[in-house]
Amino acid sequence: VALTEIATSRIPAVAGGTLSTRYAYESDRVGCLSRWAGQYGDVFRFGTRTVVVNSPDLVHQVLVETNKSFAAATPLVEDLHTSSSENLELWMRGRRQGRRGIHPDRVRDCSSRLNEALRRGLAELAGHSSDLTSAAERVCGHAVVDICLGADAPDFYALVARASRDILAYNQTLHPPLWGAARRRRRAVAAEVDVSARLMSLIAARRTAGVRPDDDRDMISILLRQDNPLPDTSVAAMARITLIGGHSTPGTALAWIIRELAARPKIADRVRGEALASRTGNGDLRAEELPYTTALVKEMIRLYPPTWMLARVARQPLDLGPWRLAEGLRVVFCPYLLHRDERWWEQPQDLLPERWLGDEVPHAPNAYIPFGTGPRMCMGDRLGLTMLAVATAQMVADYRISVEEPAGAQPNADILLAPSQARVLLTPRHDHGPAAPDAGSR
Ligand code: HEM
Numbered sequence: 001v002a003l004t005e006i007a008t009s010r011i012p013a014v015a016g017g018t019l020s021t022r023y024a025y026e027s028d029r030v031g032c033l034s035r036w037a038g039q040y041g042d043v044f045r046f047g048t049r050t051v052v053v054n055s056p057d058l059v060h061q062v063l064v065e066t067n068k069s070f071a072a073a074t075p076l077v078e079d080l081h082t083s084s085s086e087n088l089e090l091w092m093r094g095r096r097q098g099r100r101g102i103h104p105d106r107v108r109d110c111s112s113r114l115n116e117a118l119r120r121g122l123a124e125l126a127g128h129s130s131d132l133t134s135a136a137e138r139v140c141g142h143a144v145v146d147i148c149l150g151a152d153a154p155d156f157y158a159l160v161a162r163a164s165r166d167i168l169a170y171n172q173t174l175h176p177p178l179w180g181a182a183r184r185r186r187r188a189v190a191a192e193v194d195v196s197a198r199l200m201s202l203i204a205a206r207r208t209a210g211v212r213p214d215d216d217r218d219m220i221s222i223l224l225r226q227d228n229p230l231p232d233t234s235v236a237a238m239a240r241i242t243l244i245g246g247h248s249t250p251g252t253a254l255a256w257i258i259r260e261l262a263a264r265p266k267i268a269d270r271v272r273g274e275a276l277a278s279r280t281g282n283g284d285l286r287a288e289e290l291p292y293t294t295a296l297v298k299e300m301i302r303l304y305p306p307t308w309m310l311a312r313v314a315r316q317p318l319d320l321g322p323w324r325l326a327e328g329l330r331v332v333f334c335p336y337l338l339h340r341d342e343r344w345w346e347q348p349q350d351l352l353p354e355r356w357l358g359d360e361v362p363h364a365p366n367a368y369i370p371f372g373t374g375p376r377m378c379m380g381d382r383l384g385l386t387m388l389a390v391a392t393a394q395m396v397a398d399y400r401i402s403v404e405e406p407a408g409a410q411p412n413a414d415i416l417l418a419p420s421q422a423r424v425l426l427t428p429r430h431d432h433g434p435a436a437p438d439a440g441s442r
Contacts, residue, residue: 129423
């Protein structure tokens with residue numbers, strides 16, 4: 001047995017047979033990880049090839065050393081674009097250029113387009129009951145497609161939504177169930193191939209029409225500019241992963257926010273007051289003028305981080321704190337647990353938007369990672385926060401929210417942590433009175 005294997009094996013292991021621990025995990029993923037962290041400490045083994053890490057500093061080390069000592073396990077099917085070092089270099093170049101397309105300054109510049117896209121998304125929902133998570137995904141998903149593809153966006157809405165659904169269905173966390181796996185994989189691959197092919201046609205059409213060096217009307221134009229030419233296949237990969245990464249994650253966060261606002265009239269009132277006070281004449285809202293709403297968004301993605309679990313793979317034998325990890329070992333960590341750990345937060349189980357309004361950082365170093373960190377951190381962090389603050393404020397300003405959730409329903413912790421199945425109804429408001437009078441008593 002290799003020395004590294006022996007060292008790895010000193011990491012405390014979850015007791016019980018492979019099948020029984022796996023069964024326990026599949027029955028209650030978040031509950032199991034939380035229980036095992038309490039029982040075995042901040043680093044423990046689960047199965048033969050997975051180590052769970054639950055200390056902010058060690059998690060930070062893994063994230064910061066990604067691309068060197070650790071490989072990012074991209075949550076998409078064709079991770080060819082990120083696996084070999086040649087493609088990794090292209091990906092990182094594309095990331096730098098693509099990020100300019102969703103950079104904070106640019107997000108500010110296209111604020112009216114974002115407002116318009118979110119208003120349209122909310123209006124489409126109004127007046128009829130819809131599935132909560134799908135509805136919220138649709139609102140944010142359309143806005144992201146708009147920012148990335150500009151005038152070409154409408155042709156892509158349905159395609160991206162379908163691809164996002166099929167790809168998420170294939171990528172479960174840790175141990176995807178075996179039944180139906182081949183069918184799910186076929187669908188996910190077909191969805192990726194489809195989106196890539198459509199993006200390649202779009203890129204060809206844009207190139208034929210001519211790309212100006214200063215063109216920044218959308219992310220695709222910025223990727224196609226000549227100042228840092230990327231191969232078309234890389235532009236398509238970048239756009240595809242951004243569209244799919246940006247489609248469901250913020251939508252899942254919005255679903256949690258809607259659910260909470262429907263049940264907490266005091267918070268909804270405060271968000272509404274802020275929105276009505278800062279609205280411009282054309283009805284647009286700017287995230288910079290919504291400090292309380294932004295604090296609520298940060299607090300919601302602390303309590304319910306959509307990417308509740310992240311993974312890396314050790315590219316070589318290496319040290320992590322006092323442990324030596326074998327090459328190929330999967331390292332998993334859970335923002336959900338870090339965000340609710342009383343060693344790093346005060347009153348971690350309570351929803352307290354105010355904690356984000358003071359001058360002090362309200363947590364221990366490295367204990368808040370809803371967007372990850374390091375070289376593979378989320379590319380859309382600022383766009384995500386802005387979009388969620390504006391969508392939340394617009395919704396509460398213009399609609400009464402009611403959510404119906406079956407009693408005892410449990411959240412769904414697949415690749416994204418989503419609220420349990422529930423229905424949402426937005427009813428247009430025609431008054432300027434207090435928010436959410438039909439909400440519950442929390
Ligand atoms: C609340 C909203 C969002 C959350 C919580 C979120 C979270 C994350 C996290 C945690 C990662 C890193 C995954 C890892 O380290 O393995 C990630 C990656 C990524 N996100 Fe987001 N995201 C959000 C919104 C967005 C938006 C709006 C976009 C694009 C418009 C986007 C695009 C991406 C891309 C392209 C990556 C992959 C980066 C890479 O592998 O180099 N995300 N996101």
